[in-house]
Amino acid sequence: MSRRTKTLLRYTLLLLIAAISIGPFLWQLSTALKGAGENIYSVPPSFLPAEPTGGNFTRVGEVLPVWGYVWNSVRVALATVVLNVVGASLAGYALARLRFRGRRAALSVFVLALLVPGEAVMVALFLMMRSVNLHDTLVAVVLPGMVGALNVLLMYNAFGAQPRELDEAAMIDGADAWQRFTRVALPSVKGTVAVVAIFAFMGAWDDFLWPLIVLSDPANYTLTVGLEYLRGTFVGDQRLIAAGTIIAVAPLIALFFSLQRYFFRGVNEGAVKG
């Protein structure tokens, strides 16, 4: 096979994958922009709206207090990100570098926690929230996800991949554990911190079942729960649903692009800089 055909093949494949992963999103975007007279389910589908309009986005705001939901979601997501970044890096560092009794046991607890599906403990969690009178509050939405086990393990791996000598050198220089954590270890795992931040944000932003169960008052709803109202009981307008989805996804895309720089750094992390 000549070099040109190889390149051609490679690009065809790349384009195909791009179409598969971005296609549905573009489709949703195009539906959100379609005017009232257009067929949503037409075959073959028309990608370009014939009567493009931004009206569907304003209509979402008229049908629902969507900005209230966005504000609730933002608070939940930011709290989850901060708690996860702080909690997971502290726990990850302790598990990777500090010596204490029960370290192995603690580590296996985190691994085991990964195996428990959230749905299985949801009712128990709900009863717990109710018993401390936190049900129907945003605090209850944040609490169960405040330090994700997966995030702790990610940080554990990132810290563990740093050469031990680095830590020992700092120790010889007289740095205590806290200084070694904040000055030496943490600055070189920024990539993983970004990964944890984005995972935590996505998890909190996209979560549906738990907020639905723990919240009762529609005024407290997060965006994913509130947007469900767009699916009318009797009549659903697909354009509105699509516009709502775009509103829900936009912050995730913005976050990803703003953290992109760090996101891809995770790969060659842990290398000692000369």
Next chain:
Amino acid sequence: MRTPATRAAAALAAAVLTASGCGLAAPGTGGAGEGGPVDGPADGAITFQTWNLKAEYEDFFTGVIEEFERANPGAQVRWLDQPAEGYADKLSADAAAGTLPDVVNVAPDLVHPLAEAGMVLDLDEARPGAAGAYTADAWEGFTVPGRDGTYAYPWYLNTGPVFYNRALFEEAGLDPDSPPTTYDELFDQALEMAEATDGGTAMLGQTPGIIDLGLYGSQAMNEDGTRFTFNDAAGVEMVERYKELYDAGALVPESLTQDYTGAGEQFMSGAIAWAPGSAYDLENFRTNAPDLYKNVGITEVITNTGRAHMYLQGLAVSAKSEEPATAAAFAEFVTNAANQEAFAHEVQIFPSTKGSLDDPYFTEEDGTDEGRVRVAAAAQLESATSYTPVVFGDQMQNLLRDEIALAMRGDKSPQQALDDAVDRCNALLEEG
């Protein structure tokens, strides 16, 4: 469009409920307690939960609540509304934690686990005489097999005609002005359509479910509601006919796995020509498929029994309510004839109160398509019944679909597939 799929994970939810619901004494018990009539003045504070009605009918419900509070000094109603998705999960979590709202919107299959766990009032006992206001069929819709009593007030009903795509009928050389009126005609025309379009256009989008089997004349359960019996001669015959259709391409390939929503979307995309629907679906077509709307034909539901299917919504009263008298009075107020008729003017649904359907609004066409569908559907309700047994949950619905898919693919005979489905459903029934 409310769909069976929106009651996702109902089986899991029901299991959780039966496991935890009975054992947990909710705080603030004592209210209604066990048995006995509930009476007294309606002057308490209660919560009222609807299922996905706030976004569009907020003004209507706020008005109803204000009117009730005016008529009953001291009464206070806090209105909650749950989104479509995850409703069964929400109910079971609330029931387990003792936070079930005082008045709660349920469908027959949702009230069943709540009744089993003793979380909702038996209205025959609590409010003797209340039954008289509703049609007998609707009241019976909220009974639970194996238990005496009725566990929710009947609220709005849904039924509808069959919609068909006139353009697709014409393309296949069928007469769009005389759509099929019997199963034989439907199946014959479906085969013709498949042949004329070389398998390009299918008539049908769904394999038969429990409702279709019922309409065809199969008995879903035995008299006492203890065993499933839909593997009878009528059931098997229907699946055999569908197998022929499937082989001929008169049934879309996706039908093996798709539910009502999927078939509805395919109808709107013009992939299938025939779709049983609800009266309000006309509005869906107008919104999402304007071109189809111009072409849509409307005809009567086909049955072998002479009785169409109806969907039922109701209002249950929590057995743990601290203000059972207010809760029951409010549920009766929302479901009274005047309020149900007013709601029917907001959206194409039908009241379950006696005599309401005699109103000219439901008997005289006003020249619009909506009016035509409304009158036809209301006439159909006179004899309509619910073909879905309340114990037939999502899990059973899915396994029936899977077994029928095997029959369509030829992996099992129709008889074998239905026998297996009945056995598995019976096993689930015994597990409770």
